[in-house]
Amino acid sequence: MDPPNLFACGANYFAHMIEHGADPQKMPTVPVIFLKPGSSLSGPTDPIVRPIECAQFDYEAELAVVIGKGGRRISADRAAEHIAGYMISNDVSARISVRARARS
16 A cells, blocks of 8 residues: 655754754754655665655665554644554755755
């Protein structure tokens, strides 16, 4: 089954942000939630194709939480009821694109 939505959480690992040149005095106070298209998913044996504009990929292991039951304004003590499972994912980014967006 293809997921209709992929929600990602960024700016939640401060040591990694500092490692990439972020100013510790300008760190966000809350994580950044953003959407990724379903087409950004690939299987375990699918090739990762590097765009010619990208000299290097950045990659990191992530914990993915699979949501099995929808909801809205879910309290923290009931959140686990909506989780179908967990998996490891490999987040691959073209860092040049991420940095360019951050500056604009």
